[in-house]
Amino acid sequence: xxxxxxxxxxxxxxxxxxxxxxxxxxxxxxxxxxxxxxxxxxxxxxxxxxxxxxxxxxxxxxxxxxxxxxxxxxxxxxxxxxxxxxxxxxxxxxxxxxxxxxxxxxxxxxxx
Amino acid sequence: xxxxxxxxxxxxxxxxxxxxxxxxxxxxxxxxxxxxxxxxxxxxxxxxxxxxxxxxxxxxxxxxxxxxxxxxxxxxxxxxxxxxxxxxxxxxxxxxxxxxxxxxxxxxxxxxxxxxxx
Numbered sequence: 001x002x003x004x005x006x007x008x009x010x011x012x013x014x015x016x017x018x019x020x021x022x023x024x025x026x027x028x029x030x031x032x033x034x035x036x037x038x039x040x041x042x043x044x045x046x047x048x049x050x051x052x053x054x055x056x057x058x059x060x061x062x063x064x065x066x067x068x069x070x071x072x073x074x075x076x077x078x079x080x081x082x083x084x085x086x087x088x089x090x091x092x093x094x095x096x097x098x099x100x101x102x103x104x105x106x107x108x109x110x111x112x
Numbered sequence: 113x114x115x116x117x118x119x120x121x122x123x124x125x126x127x128x129x130x131x132x133x134x135x136x137x138x139x140x141x142x143x144x145x146x147x148x149x150x151x152x153x154x155x156x157x158x159x160x161x162x163x164x165x166x167x168x169x170x171x172x173x174x175x176x177x178x179x180x181x182x183x184x185x186x187x188x189x190x191x192x193x194x195x196x197x198x199x200x201x202x203x204x205x206x207x208x209x210x211x212x213x214x215x216x217x218x219x220x221x222x223x224x225x226x227x228x229x230x
Contacts (some may be wrong), residue, residue: 033218041117041154042221043204088155090219097217098143098207099168104154 002079006089006103019076021106023089024069030092032065034074037086037105046074046087081112118204118222127228130192133225136185137206145219146179146189147203155203160189162209194229201226 013019025032030051035043040052049056049065049072056063057096076083086105092098117136127129137144145160159169164181172179176195181187191198201224208216 003192031217035219040224042205042223043219044221045218048218093215098160098162098209100219101157102147102155 005045006087006106007064009096009104010041010105010107010109012109012111013079013081014070015081017079018094018106019083019109019110021074021087022107023074023103025072025074025089025091026070027091030097032063032072033090034061034099035090035102037088039085055100076108079093079108079110081110084110114205116206116220116222118202118225121223122224122226122228124228124230125194127195128193129229130190131194131198131227131229133202133204133227135187135189135204135222137187138206138220139185140208141206142209143197143207143217143219144181144187145205145207146187147205148200149203149224150200158189164216191227194227196229199227199229 013097031048032044033048036046036071037043047058047061047063049063051067060077065072086107088105090100090102092100116138119134143162146158148153148158151156156171158171159179160167161181177191179189201223203221205219205221207219
C-alpha cells in the first residue's frame with residue numbers, strides 16, 4: 001500500500017518559474033525522501049530530510065517537513081526544461097528505515 | 113560501481129510463458145527491493161530482502177510470482193505463468209541498510225525491465 005500521496009498529480013510551468021510539489025503521509029516516520037524519475041528510467045534519489053529537521057536545501061531544491069501535519073513539500077526554484085520528470089516522495093514505515101513506500105508521484109512539465 | 117544492473121531491459125512474451133527477471137545489486141548493499149510500475153497502480157513494492165532473506169513479500173500479487181536471492185549479488189523475479197495484466201516495468205533497487213549516523217535507506221534503482229505479455 002502507498003504511504004505518501006503527492007499533489008498535484010501533474011504540474012505544468014514555464015522555464016524560470018518555481019515548482020512546488022506536496023506530499024502527505026499517514027504514519028510516523030524516521031525520514032522522508034524525494035526521488036525523481038525521467039521517462040523510461042529508474043528513480044534517482046534527490047534529497048532526504050530527517051524527522052527532526054524542518055527544512056533542507058540542495059542546490060535549487062528546497063524541502064520542508066511538517067511532522068505535525070504529516071506533510072512535506074519540494075520546491076524547485078528557477079526551473080529548467082531538464083527538470084521535466086516525475087517526482088516521488090517516499091517514507092519509511094515504522095522503525096524499519098528500509099521498509100519504504102512511494103507515493104503516486106507528481107508529473108512536472110517545464111516548458112522552454 | 114556500475115550501479116544496480118537489471119536484465120533484460122525489454123521482454124516480450126506470450127501469455128502462459130515463464131518470465132525471469134534478473135537483478136545485480138550494488139556491491140555491499142544489504143537490502144534488495146523489487147517494484148512494479150504501471151500507469152494505473154503507480155510504483156508498487158513487491159518484495160524486499162535483507163541479507164538475502166525475504167523480509168516482506170506481502171506485495172507479491174499472486175502465487176504466480178516468486179522471487180529469490182541465492183547470494184548477495186544476484187536476485188530473480190519469476191512469473192509463471194505470465195498473463196497480459198503482468199505487463200509493466202519492473203524495477204530492482206538496493207540500499208546499504210540501517211545503522212550508523214548516516215541514513216542508509218537511500219535506494220538506488222536499476223534501469224528497469226519493461227515486460228510485455230501478449
